[in-house]
Amino acid sequence: MTSRWASLRAGLEEFYAGPYRRTLARARREEDDLFRMVVLAEALGVPDPAAYYTVELMPALYEDFHAWHRRMGMDRSPLEHVGCC
Amino acid sequence: MNALPLLLIGLAMFAGGYVLYSRFLGNRVYKLDASFRTPAHELQDGVDYVPTNKFVLWGHHFTSVAGAAPIVGPAVAVIWGWLPAFLWVTLGTIFFAGMHDLGALWASARNKGRSIGTLSGRYIGGRGANLFLVVIFLLLLMVVAAFAVVIKNLLISTPSAVIPAWGAVAVALLIGQAVYRYKMSLGLVTVVGVAALYGLILLGDAVPVELPDPILGMSPATFWIVALFVYAGIASLLPVWVLLQPRDYINGVQLFVGLGILFVSVLLSAPTIVAPAFNDAVPAGTPDLVPLLFVTVACGAISGFHGMVSSGTSSKQLDKETDARFVGYFGAVGEGLLALGAIIAATAGYRTLADWEAVYSAFGEGGVAAFVAGGGAILNSGLGLPVSLSSTVLATMAILFAATTMDTGVRLLRFVVQEAGEVAKVRIGNVAGTLITLAVGAGLTFSQGAGGEGGLRIWPLFGTSNQLLASLTLSIVAVMLIRKRRNPAPALIPLAIVFVMAFWAAVVQLGDFYDARDWLLLSIDLVIIVAALWVAFEAVVAMRRASQEPPEALDADVTEKVGPAR
Numbered sequence: 001m002t003s004r005w006a007s008l009r010a011g012l013e014e015f016y017a018g019p020y021r022r023t024l025a026r027a028r029r030e031e032d033d034l035f036r037m038v039v040l041a042e043a044l045g046v047p048d049p050a051a052y053y054t055v056e057l058m059p060a061l062y063e064d065f066h067a068w069h070r071r072m073g074m075d076r077s078p079l080e081h082v083g084c085c
Numbered sequence: 086m087n088a089l090p091l092l093l094i095g096l097a098m099f100a101g102g103y104v105l106y107s108r109f110l111g112n113r114v115y116k117l118d119a120s121f122r123t124p125a126h127e128l129q130d131g132v133d134y135v136p137t138n139k140f141v142l143w144g145h146h147f148t149s150v151a152g153a154a155p156i157v158g159p160a161v162a163v164i165w166g167w168l169p170a171f172l173w174v175t176l177g178t179i180f181f182a183g184m185h186d187l188g189a190l191w192a193s194a195r196n197k198g199r200s201i202g203t204l205s206g207r208y209i210g211g212r213g214a215n216l217f218l219v220v221i222f223l224l225l226l227m228v229v230a231a232f233a234v235v236i237k238n239l240l241i242s243t244p245s246a247v248i249p250a251w252g253a254v255a256v257a258l259l260i261g262q263a264v265y266r267y268k269m270s271l272g273l274v275t276v277v278g279v280a281a282l283y284g285l286i287l288l289g290d291a292v293p294v295e296l297p298d299p300i301l302g303m304s305p306a307t308f309w310i311v312a313l314f315v316y317a318g319i320a321s322l323l324p325v326w327v328l329l330q331p332r333d334y335i336n337g338v339q340l341f342v343g344l345g346i347l348f349v350s351v352l353l354s355a356p357t358i359v360a361p362a363f364n365d366a367v368p369a370g371t372p373d374l375v376p377l378l379f380v381t382v383a384c385g386a387i388s389g390f391h392g393m394v395s396s397g398t399s400s401k402q403l404d405k406e407t408d409a410r411f412v413g414y415f416g417a418v419g420e421g422l423l424a425l426g427a428i429i430a431a432t433a434g435y436r437t438l439a440d441w442e443a444v445y446s447a448f449g450e451g452g453v454a455a456f457v458a459g460g461g462a463i464l465n466s467g468l469g470l471p472v473s474l475s476s477t478v479l480a481t482m483a484i485l486f487a488a489t490t491m492d493t494g495v496r497l498l499r500f501v502v503q504e505a506g507e508v509a510k511v512r513i514g515n516v517a518g519t520l521i522t523l524a525v526g527a528g529l530t531f532s533q534g535a536g537g538e539g540g541l542r543i544w545p546l547f548g549t550s551n552q553l554l555a556s557l558t559l560s561i562v563a564v565m566l567i568r569k570r571r572n573p574a575p576a577l578i579p580l581a582i583v584f585v586m587a588f589w590a591a592v593v594q595l596g597d598f599y600d601a602r603d604w605l606l607l608s609i610d611l612v613i614i615v616a617a618l619w620v621a622f623e624a625v626v627a628m629r630r631a632s633q634e635p636p637e638a639l640d641a642d643v644t645e646k647v648g649p650a651r
Contacts, residue, residue: 008272009270009271009272011138011140011141012271012272012275013271014137014138014141015141015144015145015334015337016264016271016330016331016334018135018137018141018142018145018402019145019149019330019333019398020325020326020329020330020333021131021132021133021135022132022133023325024325024326024330025132027324027325027326
């Protein structure tokens with residue numbers, strides 16, 4: 001009974017989320033790109049008023065940053081001091 | 086004639102079609118193979134390509150294709166009598182729509198989940214793909230313009246639906262917040278959401294809203310259309326999780342509830358059909374049954390739009406190829422059920438033939454209003470709901486169908502506008518794209534007058550362009566079957582009938598538009614006729630080429646095998 005209820009709930013959630021999965025993934029990526037730019041603003045040459053708070057988030061962004069610059073058509077990191085690849 | 090046997094015969098035909106004909110199609114024609122590695126597995130990315138349970142996928146597919154069209158079409162077409170509409174809906178679903186929807190799903194799954202537009206480039210030629218974009222643009226434009234008028238008419242004819250129709254927007258906004266912001270259980274949210282929706286229906290029934298005339302310098306008709314376009318513009322610009330997603334979801338749940346109560350009511354009340362089987366005394370100005378019946382009932386018998394959904398999203402989520410039979414064919418059966426419900430409501434919900442004839446006084450009359458009034462009477466006698474409450478339930482159901490399709494239509498049309506901008510090397514932002522879309526949609530709706538007369542007059546053109554799209558999909562399926570040296574007759578026969586009827590109807594309408602000096606519709610119709618000829622030419626060339634080339638290897642498109650066939 002419990003497993004049946006769980007599969008019903010899973011089906012319901014799939015029914016809710018499925019049609020919009022792609023749109024939501026795209027929106028999330030856009031938000032992530034914006035967040036990435038805010039954190040890396042200083043390194044990208046944009047004056048960053050929140051640099052003091054965001055600098056310690058940089059290491060967490062290396063992997064994302066790598067995927068981002070490849071999406072932007074740059075095979076290697078465009079920033080000398082961000083050595084993701 | 087009693088409606089109960091009609092319902093039972095219809096249900097038996099659909100069941101027979103699914104059990105027998107779809108099995109024949111699956112085993113002999115498409116040769117569905119459970120060991121075929123579907124795109125959902127091969128290209129699984131957690132976003133587009135996700136293997137999905139077949140019942141859930143059927144739910145997605147069915148709610149995506151179900152809109153106001155399977156209600157509007159049959160409820161207009163019964164003007165020729167209930168029998169032609171009944172036969173076209175049942176036989177059309179079994180031999181045309183099921184074949185077409187299952188075929189589109191199969192064709193796309195065999196081609197890495199690509200859309201019909203891309204497939205037309207591969208199988209018919211590059212010009213086929215361009216044609217596809219033109220037809221899509223026209224179809225979406227017609228949906229946006231026509232549905233604005235359908236909703237406006239319902240809001241005016243059933244003022245008790247005003248509160249639930251607009252209240253559903255608030256319910257959807259709250260569901261979006263509850264699911265995403267407060268991470269509440271979806272089961273609970275669903276129950277509360279549906280209860281709130283029906284609470285609003287009760288409230289609306291007690292407090293009907295009739296707008297003063299004029300309101301803000303406009304007639305109520307003009308005001309509602311403007312309000313709907315403003316709403317659709319805002320809805321299409323908001324992040325989807327805020328409004329569109331929860332709205333589509335709650336509407337999907339409501340679809341099952343609404344269909345359920347309508348069929349149960351027919352079973353319980355067994356109403357008498359007052360309309361004639363064949364209407365010998367059609368009102369003056371009613372076009373001939375052939376070919377107009379075949380384009381008036383599009384969704385509910387065969388619809389090119391279903392091929393877009395099949396190949397656009399459903400094929401990317403197919404867990405096993407054999408699931409295509411349930412998702413594609415049974416999805417078409419679901420649409421047929423909705424159309425059958427609309428026929429019964431629009432013919433058996435009136436007390437006398439005179440009452441029915443008063444509603445169907447001219448071609449294009451009846452429609453959703455007849456579905457709401459007639460269906461309301463059936464709910465009243467079946468479930469004992471008060472007549473006005475029953476009408477409110479059905480009007481709200483029809484408005485929600487039309488509104489979710491309209492706001493999604495505006496969003497999709499914006500994408501087409503933005504894509505066209507890219508081709509012309511002009512960057513069109515979201516807001517600018519939406520404004521262009523709204524201006525074009527509203528322009529078409531108001532092209533015949535401030536009451537939105539232009540919106541519904543193009544409805545027969547929706548049928549023709551929709552059937553044209555179905556012809557394109559069927560010709561792709563036929564080319565694939567010929568290449569594999571399988572029997573193409575199950576695709577070629579519906580293709581020939583649908584194409585001839587759509588083309589014939591477009592030519593008949595051309596004369597009508599010329600007589601009426603209606604240059605806008607005449608131009609759109611001309612585009613459709615040119616596109617139809619184009620499709621025919623390209624398809625014949627592609628089929629001839631396919632029959633002359635050496636046959637395809639048995640597993641030419643089987644990318645990878647996983648285990649033995651089951």
